[in-house]
Amino acid sequence: MSDSTTAQHPVPDDVDVRRSDLGNRDDDRVTRRGMTLLARGIREQPRLFWISVAGSLLFGAMTVADAWVLGRATDHVIRPSFERGDVATGALVGAILLFLAVAVLRALGIVGRRLIGGILYYRLVATYRRKVTRHYLVLPMSWHHRHPTGQLLSNANADVEAAWAIFMPLPMAIGVVAMLLAAIVAMLAADLVLTLVGLVVFPVLFGINVFYQRWLSPRVTHAQSLRGAVSAVAHESFDGALVIKSLGREVDETARFARVTQELRDANIRVGRIRGFFDPLLEALPNLAILLVVLLGIERVASGGADPGDVVQVAYLFTVVAFPVRALGWVLAELPRSVVGWDRVSSVLDEEGSMAYGDSGLAGSGPVGLVIDDVSFGFGDAPADGGRDVLRGIDLAVEPGKVVAVVGATGSGKSTLTSLLSRLVDPREGAIELDGTDIRDLTHEALAHAVAVVPQSTFLFDDSVRENVTLGGSHSDDEVWDVLRTVQAHDFVMALPDGLGAQLGERGTTLSGGQRQRLALARALVRRPRLLVMDDATSALDPEVEQRILKALAAHTAGDDGPTVLVVAYRKATIALADEVVFLADGVVADRGSHAELVARSAAYRALVDAYDVARGADA
C-alpha cells in the first residue's frame, strides 16, 4: 500500500490503510532518524536541554516526595496527634515546612521544565529558520528553479516547527520516566504488596497511552490534510469569484466546498470518538487503582505489613502521577511527525553548492562594453540528457552606450540570456565579458553594481517604497524622486498616504502590475548601472504610460554617462529605442542588424513583430 494512492483519494475508509501504513513504515528508521534528531537538538542547545531535563527530574522527584510527605505526616504527625489528643507541635511544624519546601521545589521544577523547555524549543526553531534561509540565499538560482516556492516556504516555516516539536514534550517525558522509577522505589519502601499494584497499573497506563497515540496520530494527520484541502478550495473559489459569479456557478461552488467540508467533519468526528473513549479511560484507571490500593491496604494494615500512612502515600501517588504519564504518549506521537519535518529541513541543509564569485573589480565608469562569446546554456546537466540547449553558440558584442533589442518568439531563449548577464545562471560553455573582464572573475558586488536586470515579473519587499527602490543603498530622496519621475511613477507614489515611506506588500498598499513594473525599473535605474538589462519590463503598462516611460528612458540613457542597454521586446515602440536588433530563434542568433534591415531581409522576423501589432491593432 503506497502513501501516494491514499493521499490522492482521501476516502473515508482510507484511515485504516493509513494506520497500517504507519505500522509498516520502517519503525527502526523512524527511531534511528528520531535519535539523530534528538542528538542534534541536544548538541545545539546543551545547556537549555539539561536545565529543562533537570527541572523535569526535580518536578518528578518532588511529585513523588509530595506523596511521601503526606504518608509520613499521616503516620508521624496527624495520627499520633489524634491518638494522643495533643498537637505534636515540633513534628507538625516540620511536616508543614516539608510540604512548603516540596511545593516550592516543584514549582521550580515546573519553571525549569516548561519555561526553559519552551525557550529550548523556540530557540531551536529560530536557529534552524536562520540556517535554512541562509542556505536559500547561498544556493544557486538553478536550485531555486527546481523547487516550488510553496515547498521552500513551508521548509522554513511549518517543517522547521514540526522537526523540533518533539522537544516540547521531551523533557517532561524524561522527567516522567524518572518519576515512575522514583514512585516504584517509594512504593517498595512503603509496602511490597501495594507496589505490585503500581507495577501492574503503570505499564498498563503507559501501554494505553502508546496505543491511544498510535491510533489517534494518523487520523489527526489525515484531518489536518483535509483542513488544507478545505482551505485550498476556499482560496481558489474566492480568487475566481468574478468568473463564478458571472457564470452563475455559486451553487455548484458551494456544493464543491460542502464535499470537502463534510469529509473534514467526518474525519474530525472519528478523531473525537477516539478521544472521547480514551480520555475518560485514562482518568478512570488511576482512580480504580486507588480503590484497589485501599482494598489491599486494609488487609496489609490488618496483618501489620503496612502502616496507614503507607496506604495513603501509595493512593496519593496514583492521583499525582496519572496525568504526567501522558507525556510519554505525546513524545511517541510526535516522533514520526518530527522525523518527517526534519527530513524536509535537512533536504535543504544537505544541499551544497553556491555561485562562486571572483575577486576582481570593474575599472572605470560610464557604459561598459558587453561581449558574449560563443555562449551555450541548458537547464539539464548536459545537452546529452534528452533536450537541446536553450541557447547555443551565442556571439554578441555591444559597444559601450549602445542599445540592443533582443527579439524572439516565446521559448527562443531571451529571458535565459538576461539571466546569464547578472549570473543568475552561468553558461555551460563560452564566456561573458564586461569591458574585457569575464563576469565570473568579478566580485558579487562589482557585478551587481555594474549590471541591473529588470525582470518580467516584479518582486516587492514588505517594506516602504523608498526601501523597495534603494534596497538599502544610500540614495537621497531627491535621487529616488528623480528616477520615479523617469519611470512615470511619481504621480502614484505621491498619491500614497506616506509617499516614499508608504508600506508595500502583504500588509501595505497593493500595487497594480504596471505600478510594480515601474518600481522595478526605478530600482534598476537608481543604481546607475553600467549595463541595463530589461526583460520585457514594460509588458503590464498601458500603451500611453509605456510610451512616456520609453521617451524618458531614452533621454535618461542617451547621455555619455548613460548605460549600455540590452532590452528584450515584443512591441515595436520598444524596439524603436535600439541601435541594433538581435533576432533570436530556437536558441541561436538567427539574424542581427537594424530593425529596418531585419524587416527587409527576414520573413520570420517580420512575421513575429507584425503578429503582435496586428493582434494589438497598433498598425490599424
Add this chain to the structure above:
Amino acid sequence: MSAPERLTGVAIIRRGLALSPSIKDGLWLTILLAVLSTVGGAVVPIVIQVTIDSGLGEGDRTELSDVAGYLAGAAGLIVVTALVAYWMRVRLFVASERGLSQLRIDAFKHVHDLSMLTQNAERRGVLVSRVTSDIDQVSLFLQNTGIMIIVSLGQMVVATIVMAFYSWQLTLVVLVCFLPLVFSLRFFAKRLSRAYDIVRRTVGEMIAVIAEPVVGASVVRAHAVEERTQQRVDAGIQGNLTANVHAQKLVVVTFASAGLAGGLANAGVVAVGVVLGVAGGLSLGTVIAFAFLVGLFVGPVQTATQVLTDAQNAIASWRRVIDLLDTPADVVDPGLDGVSLPDGALSATFEQVRFAYPGGPEVLRDIDVTIQPRQRIAVVGETGSGKTTFAKLLTRLMDPSGGTVRLADIDISTVAFDDLRRHVLMVPQEGFLFDATLRENLRYGRRDALDEQLVSVVHELGLADWFASLPRGLDTEVGQRGESLSAGERQLVALVRSALADPSFLVLDEATSAVDPQTELRATRALDRLLDGRTSVTIAHRLSTAENADRVLVFDAGHLVEDGSHAELVDAGGAYQRLHASWVAQAQLSGRLTDPAQA
C-alpha cells in the same frame, strides 16, 4: 469595565448557537452529562475518608466488610462516570462538528453573495480565514476549551461541596489559598492574550520576510543584497522568538503558582486539621481526604489562564464569522419573484445612474445612455474614470446607489439571478482557471456539456490548431490558477468557456498583459467570433478595439463625457482625441520602424 465585555461574549455564544441549531439542540443534556462526569473524581477522597475512619487509622481494627459496600459503590460510580464522560464527548463532537461544518458552508455561500468579493482582492485572504481558521478556533473552543471550563468548574464545585460537607473551616483554608490566584486569573488572561496577539503579529511579519529569499531570490541575487535580506529575515525570526518566549513566561508563571497554591493548601489543611482534630471537631480520615480534594483544584487553576485566553480568541473568531453572516448581501437575488429576460440580443439602458462605494465619493455620476441590441460598444477612459464600475453595474455585480439599469427595458434588479447569468456574462481581464482538467474548466461555462460540444465550440472560435497542440486534449491539467498554461492560453480557455455559456450580452474587460504574438492573434480572432451577433461592451485598452467598435463611450472622472463612433470622436477635441493621440504616437513610431520610407 469587564462586565459588558463578558456580556458581549455570552451574547456571541448565544447568537452563534442560534446560527447552528445542531450544536444547540441537546446542548443542555451534554452540559449536564459533563457536570455529572466530574462526580467520579470526588469519589476517591470520600472512600479514603470512610476507610480511614472505619478503623484503618487505628491499625488492626479495620474490617473489610465495613467498607466493602463503599468500595463497590465507588468502583461502580467511577465506571459509570467514565461512561457518562464518553457519551458526553461523543455527543459534543458529533453535534459541534455537524453544526460547524454547516456554519462553514453557510459562511462560504454567503461570501459568494457579497459583492466585496469581486471588488476587493486584498480582502480575499481574510475571507478564506473566516471559513477555515476562524471556524477551527470555534471548534477547538466547543470541543476542548468550552467543555474544559464546564468540567473544571464542575469539578471545583463538586470538590467544594464535599469539602463544605466535611468541614467549613478546612474549606476556608483551601479557598483562601486559591482565591488570590482565581482573582488574578483575568489579569493574567488579559496579559497572555496581549502576548499572543504580539506572537501572531510577529508570525505574520516573519513569514513575509522569509518569503524574500525565496520568492525574491533572483532580485536579491541580481542586486547583491543578500546581507541586507538576511538581516531582515533574522530580525523577523528574532522578533517572533522574543514574543514566543514572553508568552511562555506568562503561561509558566500561572502554571507554577497553581502548583504552589496546592502545596500551600496541603500544608494549611494538615496544620489546621491537626489543631481542629485534636480539639475533637474532625476525624483523621477527613484531614487526609482534604489532601486528595485539594488535588481537584490544582489542575483546573493551572490551566485556567490558558483556557480563558483560548476562549477569548475563540469568541473573537466566532464574532468574526457571525459578523460576516450578518453582513447583508448588498446585491439581492429576487429569486422566485424575479422576472425573465427575453431571448435574443438585448438592449441596455442607464437612467440617471450614480454609484459610490459605502462612505466613499461618487465614482459614477448621472449616467444616461442606451445601448442598442447587437451594438459593439468600446468603453475607454483613464484608470479610475469609472469605466470598470460601469461594466459591473451592467452585469449586476453591484447595484447603483441611484438610478436604474435596464436590460431590454426590464429593471435589472427584478431579474432572477439564474436568468440574468444565463443572458449576461462578464469576461474578466485575466482568464481565471480552476485547478482541474481543461474539460472541467470549460464546463464552468455549461455544466452538462458533452465532449463533442466542447470541441465543436473550440472549432467555432477558430482554435482547432491550438487545441490540437495540447498533448492531452480535454484531459490537460491546467494547474493552480491555470499556471500550467501560458497567460495567452488561459485567455483562450476563458473565451471558449464564455462561448459555451452562450450569453446574449457580453461585458469584457480587455487584457493588458503581453502574451506571445501568435496566441494574441488567435485570441483576437476568437473574440471576434464570440462577439458576432451579440450585444457587447468592452473595456478597451487597445486602439483597434475602439476603432472597430460601433460606438465609443468615453469616461472621465465618473462622467460619461463623450459618446459616438470613433470617426465622430477622433477629431472632436475631447478626451478621446487626447487618448487616441497617445495610441497613435505609438503606432506611428512602429509604422516608421516598419516602413523606413515614412521616417
